[in-house]
Amino acid sequence: MDVMSTGVVAYYVLIAARGGLLTPIFADDGDLSRMGSNGLNAYADPVPQAVILTAIVIGLSIQALMLVGVMKLSRNNPTLETSEIEKNNMP
Amino acid sequence: MNTLSILWIVIPFFIGFVIYLVPKFDRYLALSMAILSTAYGAALFANPSPLTLQLLDSFGVTLVIDPLSGYFILTNALVTAAVVAYCWQTPKTAFFYAQLIILHGSVNAAFACADFISLYVALEVISIAAFLLIAYPRSDRSIWVGLRYLFVSNTAMLFYLVGAVLVYQSTGSFYFGGLAQAPPEAFALIGVGLLVKGGIFVSGLWLPLTHSESETPVSAVLSGVVVKAGVYPMVRCALVLQEFDPIIRLFGVSTALLGVFYAMFEKDTKRMLAFHTVSQIGFILAAPEVGGFYALTHGLVKSSLFLIAGALPSRSFKELQERPMPTAIWVALVIASFSISGFPMLSGFGAKVLTMKSLVPWQVIAMNLAALGTAISFAKFIFLPHQPPEKPAEHQPMRTGFWIAVSLLIGGLFATNGIYYEAYTIANIIKPLATIGVGWLIYLLILKKTIFKLPRLLEQFEHLIGVMSLMLILLFWMVLA
Numbered sequence: 001m002d003v004m005s006t007g008v009v010a011y012y013v014l015i016a017a018r019g020g021l022l023t024p025i026f027a028d029d030g031d032l033s034r035m036g037s038n039g040l041n042a043y044a045d046p047v048p049q050a051v052i053l054t055a056i057v058i059g060l061s062i063q064a065l066m067l068v069g070v071m072k073l074s075r076n077n078p079t080l081e082t083s084e085i086e087k088n089n090m091p
Numbered sequence: 092m093n094t095l096s097i098l099w100i101v102i103p104f105f106i107g108f109v110i111y112l113v114p115k116f117d118r119y120l121a122l123s124m125a126i127l128s129t130a131y132g133a134a135l136f137a138n139p140s141p142l143t144l145q146l147l148d149s150f151g152v153t154l155v156i157d158p159l160s161g162y163f164i165l166t167n168a169l170v171t172a173a174v175v176a177y178c179w180q181t182p183k184t185a186f187f188y189a190q191l192i193i194l195h196g197s198v199n200a201a202f203a204c205a206d207f208i209s210l211y212v213a214l215e216v217i218s219i220a221a222f223l224l225i226a227y228p229r230s231d232r233s234i235w236v237g238l239r240y241l242f243v244s245n246t247a248m249l250f251y252l253v254g255a256v257l258v259y260q261s262t263g264s265f266y267f268g269g270l271a272q273a274p275p276e277a278f279a280l281i282g283v284g285l286l287v288k289g290g291i292f293v294s295g296l297w298l299p300l301t302h303s304e305s306e307t308p309v310s311a312v313l314s315g316v317v318v319k320a321g322v323y324p325m326v327r328c329a330l331v332l333q334e335f336d337p338i339i340r341l342f343g344v345s346t347a348l349l350g351v352f353y354a355m356f357e358k359d360t361k362r363m364l365a366f367h368t369v370s371q372i373g374f375i376l377a378a379p380e381v382g383g384f385y386a387l388t389h390g391l392v393k394s395s396l397f398l399i400a401g402a403l404p405s406r407s408f409k410e411l412q413e414r415p416m417p418t419a420i421w422v423a424l425v426i427a428s429f430s431i432s433g434f435p436m437l438s439g440f441g442a443k444v445l446t447m448k449s450l451v452p453w454q455v456i457a458m459n460l461a462a463l464g465t466a467i468s469f470a471k472f473i474f475l476p477h478q479p480p481e482k483p484a485e486h487q488p489m490r491t492g493f494w495i496a497v498s499l500l501i502g503g504l505f506a507t508n509g510i511y512y513e514a515y516t517i518a519n520i521i522k523p524l525a526t527i528g529v530g531w532l533i534y535l536l537i538l539k540k541t542i543f544k545l546p547r548l549l550e551q552f553e554h555l556i557g558v559m560s561l562m563l564i565l566l567f568w569m570v571l572a
Contacts, residue, residue: 051208051265055252058215062245065222069238076231082552085235 103196114185128168135161155205162383166390177496194220207255251284279567289321302365307401315394329379347373351464395500421477466530
């Protein structure tokens with residue numbers, strides 16, 4: 001639990017790592033191409049790639065948005081400790 | 092009709108950007124968009140045959156629009172119109188309206204699509220737009236609440252994305268129906284994503300803080316429609332796939348009980364309403380066949396309640412006991428509270444009766460308990476003191492926009508009451524009256540005196556993420572069992 005509270009910045013690393021771990025699944029998926037009827041097995045399936053491209057763009061924009069938020073917050077909470085911020089902001 | 096539907100999905104995004112370019116017409120554009128959506132939603136009921144569109148072959152975008160989504164779309168349109176009316180005289184910038192309309196459009200898209208990837212995109216756009224709306228005041232607290240929301244929903248959507256690709260792997264398309272052939276972990280992963288987005292059961296406990304700490308019109312939109320974007324796919328899945336129906340019903344019942352339990356002991360008006368949203372979502376899921384009507388009712392009533400709660404002199408029930416509110420507000424508040432407790436003559440009654448009728452036997456006792464809890468928690472509102480505004484200097488004059496918004500929503504409640512006439516049998520009328528009566532008795536005799544504070548442990552940021560992974564494991568075992 002302490003690991004999670006080391007700071008908001010650490011969360012972004014975590015998210016980035018999650019995004020990075022996703023890719024092997026899509027790579028595997030490409031190998032299992034289902035368009036095998038005409039012997040074109042070697043091609044990767046483009047659909048998951050197209051889809052993940054959308055997801056990457058969305059993920060990037062969300063991260064940018066969150067970073068702006070964190071920069072704003074860091075003005076008053078320089079340590080960015082989530083538990084502290086939470087204590088100050090709970091009703 | 093096909094072109095019309097696609098146009099209708101695209102237009103809000105277009106208008107959203109136009110508002111930003113032409114800030115002078117922001118309100119008019121926003122309002123006309125909401126009216127357009129209302130007309131479209133109403134037109135859906137006129138032709139009951141479901142409209143299915145498949146763009147770009149089997150792995151492309153699939154849209155399914157039928158009366159079920161019609162209910163959701165109508166809710167969205169009415170709530171947006173009310174919120175625009177509410178904000179009409181406030182100094183909100185064009186940015187606010189632009190985000191509001193983009194949010195409106197993406198929620199519409201979420202209600203129309205029937206494949207996992209378009210849904211993913213719609214849900215992510217919703218998160219971004221909702222974050223910008225929550226963080227609109229630019230205060231530290233609002234930014235923190237918004238960040239927390241964005242983080243939780245983004246993490247959940249990552250789980251969801253993994254699930255979606257598993258479905259694709261086993262069927263070669265992202266259509267909802269493909270979930271049946273997918274491995275159980277796919278349902279668990281997608282389920283976690285939707286449970287978190289929809290604010291269901293323990294993983295939905297991010298919702299009270301977010302909804303109560305944002306501004307009044309924003310919480311009305313969030314509670315009225317945005318959570319439904321997560322609920323709608325669950326309802327759709329339960330209808331398409333019979334084998335997942337019991338799991339979703341079980342979640343519905345437990346959510347209804349959990350939310351109402353928290354709501355009964357809550358001392359803050361907006362937090363109470365937010366917990367109540369959790370419990371009402373449970374009602375929608377408990378009977379997926381009629382969930383649409385319930386969602387419409389709940390959207391109308393909850394957003395009007397949030398708008399009214401924003402006009403009250405204080406947020407704490409204790410202070411409200413001592414400081415009477417103007418009678419006009421009290422009347423509006425009582426009408427809304429009556430509707431949500433299921434009082435005859437209002438659409439909450441029809442919705443509750445319809446839901447109760449389509450329950451499976453094991454659910455009945457639990458759902459009646461939840462209905463009782465609803466009556467108890469809204470007794471808090473009904474028994475607040477009020478007075479005619481004899482000293483006008485004391486209360487600031489109410490804005491007309493507020494009244495337009497509230498009367499639109501409450502008028503909607505009366506009008507939709509007509510949808511389900513058959514509910515009016517004597518047994519059906521007596522039951523909710525008895526429930527309300529018993530609820531009030533319990534409130535007056537017991538709850539009014541007790542002071543009991545529930546711990547907010549589960550609402551802390553770290554626990555939200557932890558609970559998410561626990562839910563994942565739980566869902567996985569439920570599917571396997």
